[in-house]
Amino acid sequence: MPTDNAPDSCAPRGHEEKRLSIIEAAADVFVREGYSGANIDLIAAQAGVSRQTIYNHHGDKETLFMAVVRELAERSNASYFNTISTFPDHPGDLQADLAAFAVRLNRNCICNRDGTFLRKLVQAEGERYPQLFEGWRDQGPARSWIALAARFARLAHGGHLELDDPDLAARQFVALINADLNMSMMLGAVPGDDALQASAGNAVRTFLRAFGKR
Amino acid sequence: MPTDNAPDSCAPRGHEEKRLSIIEAAADVFVREGYSGANIDLIAAQAGVSRQTIYNHHGDKETLFMAVVRELAERSNASYFNTISTFPDHPGDLQADLAAFAVRLNRNCICNRDGTFLRKLVQAEGERYPQLFEGWRDQGPARSWIALAARFARLAHGGHLELDDPDLAARQFVALINADLNMSMMLGAVPGDDALQASAGNAVRTFLRAFGKR
């Protein structure tokens, strides 16, 4: 091994490290170039691995793609449930605590690499692999919405909010905290911390005008 | 011409009709297959036109793609400004009038073919053609947001709303009217009229709880 010709990541060592590195590079390339445009040689180079190794690990392009989606979906789900578990059930300052939660939700689940990647893949290839993506939705967003709605219901029950429909409130909360970010994220920009804070503040202010204890 | 072998649309007659038919079919295929996966022969077949005709009209694949984006962007912008011009400046029933406006906005601009197609293309290829899509954003969404904000400002000035920041209100209004539809649209579903009505009603109810005259 005279020179390491891996351009991006230095050639990973173990068996599992290679598997991960392949998934990572493949996610990158699938998102950047689309399924058809994704080039196995490019993935191999970016993973610091030979093409044959990819075929050894994953069989073929379609299987690799599904492995990528599954991996991203798993991580994304984990992030969601982790973050939702930090919901302010006993808030001191409701505005501030909800805003901080909104920042966490945006930063860890919606604006991060896995979140944006997964959303792009769903948009681009969702109709070609319906069961794969419906499975993701049912395991992920659907369940995390229920979890979030339960937290809002508890907040209302504790006298901090006035809600008719906790599910609707959860959906609208998520919609509001992205209102300021959607357009810039469409073109691939990653919002900075100040943008996240501002967006969360605006969203929670409006949310509490609508649902705060009068 | 013994048998017409065009599978989808019957072979269009005039010169301009062909141009349109090509753009239409190309939009379809680009959205369905992605830029790299889009096959010129397939576009030709779906347009009811020979492949050579596509090259005569548009030169090459990339030029065709840009023509598609420009066409969709133009239509989409026109829809936006048309619809915004129906904003209820002198509402009788504010809830009902805003909800009806929200339905129009969703149906004519966001959930229709051009809107979803354009959004998909931006998401998929926006980073490859930054100037093309930044041009679209500056000519379209940016300006239509300003126009919508002006309408909300007028409504506030007329005593129908209590707003600090009309631009923010416009962004949040749009975010809210999509809160219930985002997830289903992600997988390609087109919401029916009842879903549009329900989503608009929920959105406007919350919007007025936040910004309605006390």
Next chain:
DNA sequence: ATATTTTTAGACAGTATTGTCCAATTCGTC
């Protein structure tokens, strides 16, 4: 140190696609 498994680089066949060329045909127009 040796045996076994994994990885590598490259060659390779098969296939698909883009864009060009051209002769025959059709269409719009006078």
Next chain:
DNA sequence: GACGAATTGGACAATACTGTCTAAAAATAT
């Protein structure tokens, strides 16, 4: 009906990519 422009279908070269195969090299376990 006749002329010029547009259209068609098909052949064609050039290129690119997937997935397989192989022998050599490296890594890992014994």
